[in-house]
Amino acid sequence: MTRYSLKMRASRREQEKSVHISGAEKIVEPEQVEQVAAQLIRRAMTHPKGSPNQINIKVERLEDEQIIRLQALPVTTIETATAEDGWRVVAELLRKLGIPNGEAILRFLPQTYGMRGAMLLDRSDLERLEPDHDRGVRATYMDYARQTGTSLKTRGSNTHFNEALVLATKVLSHPYLKAEICFSDDPDYVTGYVASKELGYVRITTLKELGDPNGGRIFLYDGPKDGVADCIRYLQEQPVLVERCGE
Ligand code: WAQ
Ligand code: MG
Numbered sequence: 362m363t364r365y366s367l368k369m370r371a372s373r374r375e376q377e378k379s380v381h382i383s384g385a386e387k388i389v390e391p392e393q394v395e396q397v398a399a400q401l402i403r404r405a406m407t408h409p410k411g412s413p414n415q416i417n418i419k420v421e422r423l424e425d426e427q428i429i430r431l432q433a434l435p436v437t438t439i440e441t442a443t444a445e446d447g448w449r450v451v452a453e454l455l456r457k458l459g460i461p462n463g464e465a466i467l468r469f470l471p472q473t474y475g476m477r478g479a480m481l482l483d484r485s486d487l488e489r490l491e492p493d494h495d496r497g498v499r500a501t502y503m504d505y506a507r508q509t510g511t512s513l514k515t516r517g518s519n520t521h522f523n524e525a526l527v528l529a530t531k532v533l534s535h536p537y538l539k540a541e542i543c544f545s546d547d548p549d550y551v552t553g554y555v556a557s558k559e560l561g562y563v564r565i566t567t568l569k570e571l572g573d574p575n576g577g578r579i580f581l582y583d584g585p586k587d588g589v590a591d592c593i594r595y596l597q598e599q600p601v602l603v604e605r606c607g608e
Contacts, residue, residue, distance in 0.1 A: 364428065365394045366421045366502055366600065370477075371405035371413035379415075381477045383408045385524065388428075388504035388602060394420060409549055410574065423502070428600040430506060433530050435561035435606070447553070447568040451542060454555045454563060458540055460484055466579065467542070473497065473577025474546070481593070484539055484581040490589050498580065498593055503531045506602035521550050522564070529556035531601045537584025537592050544568040546576030 367389065371382040383405050389397050398418055405416045441447040448467060455463035465487060473480045478497030481490040491498050504527060525543060532541050533556055544553030553568035553576075569575065582592065 362390065362425055364388050364390060364423050364425065364600075366419075366423055367394065367397055367401060368417075368419045368501060369401035369405055370417045371408065372415050373411060373413050374415075381475065382410045382413050384477065384499075386501055386503055386527075388423065388502065388600065389507070409547055423600050428602055430602050430604060431530050431534050433526055433562075433603050433605045434533060434556060434558075436526065436564065437561060438564040438566065441565055441567045444551075444567055444569050447565045450565050451553075451555055451568075454557075454560060455540065455542075458557050458559060460540065460581070462487070466581065469579060470542075470577050471575075473579060474575045476577065479541075479543075479578035479580050481580050481582055481589070483586075484583050490582055490586075490593075492593070497578075498596055500528050500532055500596045502598065502600040503527050504602060506604050521545055521547070521552070525554065526562055527601075527603045529554065529562050530603045531599075532556070532580055532596065533558050534601070535592055535595050537582055537588050538580055539583035540581040541578065542581070543578045544576045546574060548572050548574045 367387045370384045372379045373382055385401055385404060387397050398420065401418060402416060405413055439450050441450055452463035452467065455466065466482065469480060469482060476495065476497040478499035481498050483490055529541055532538050540555060540557040542555055549571065551569050551571060552564055552566050554562055554564045556562045582589065
């Protein structure tokens with residue numbers, strides 16, 4: 362069946378610079394395009410990061426044979442009381458994955474604040490591999506596989522979590538991506554995660570203080586340097602539909 366990709370991106374001009382406010386990705390059936398476009402516009406217009414002065418909506422047709430299907434990563438949650446505890450847990454999880462230099466990796470996070478995409482970091486020599494350091498690499502063309510005809514609203518209501526699980530499932534499906542570290546740049550959302558093939562999607566309930574506008578993402582690359590271009594192409598171009606267990 363033919364599907365359509367919808368992408369939304371909202372930004373604001375501040376002192377001659379374009380500041381990212383919000384972005385989202387959907388893949389839907391033809392009959393849903395109009396309704397979903399309206400939902401994405403509403404989301405951009407009511408975002409806690411403020412009012413945009415530019416909203417882009419891009420709608421593209423995808424052919425079914427292009428799309429690959431993946432099973433969502435399994436999800437677990439670790440409760441943390443403070444951001445400090447949260448980051449200790451992150452470093453601990455990285456150690457479990459055989460990444461001993463977690464603290465050094467986490468020191469890169471401030472460089473990701475305000476980026477539209479993620480940092481792609483070589484986990485061995487800590488080289489940044491994104492062609493454009495200001496923008497980063499954006500994972501795109503991904504969504505849940507909805508059953509034909511089901512309402513778009515039936516899914517659980519935590520949009521941050523739902524969308525992050527789709528993104529992480531796509532990212533970690535690439536053989537050279539070892540782990541992802543993420544926390545939201547939304548001031549009212551303090552839960553983040555570490556995802557990997559081995560540990561699944563591990564939510565960490567507190568990674569910042571309420572009201573903090575910083576957030577970012579790092580994709581940890583674990584492969585040959587001559588595999589980077591294909592990996593970025595996969596993240597940015599391969600359409601993916603994600604199925605949740607039991608669906
Ligand atoms: N590809 C790569 N990086 C992205 C993308 C993307 N499609 N979308 C956002 N980012 C980067 C960008 O630098 C943002 O500033 C940063 O990630 C945070 O994005 O289980 O909401 O959309 O409850 O604010 C985690 C959910 C939510 C945890 C994360 O991220 C849970 C979130 P946000
Ligand atoms: Mg955000």
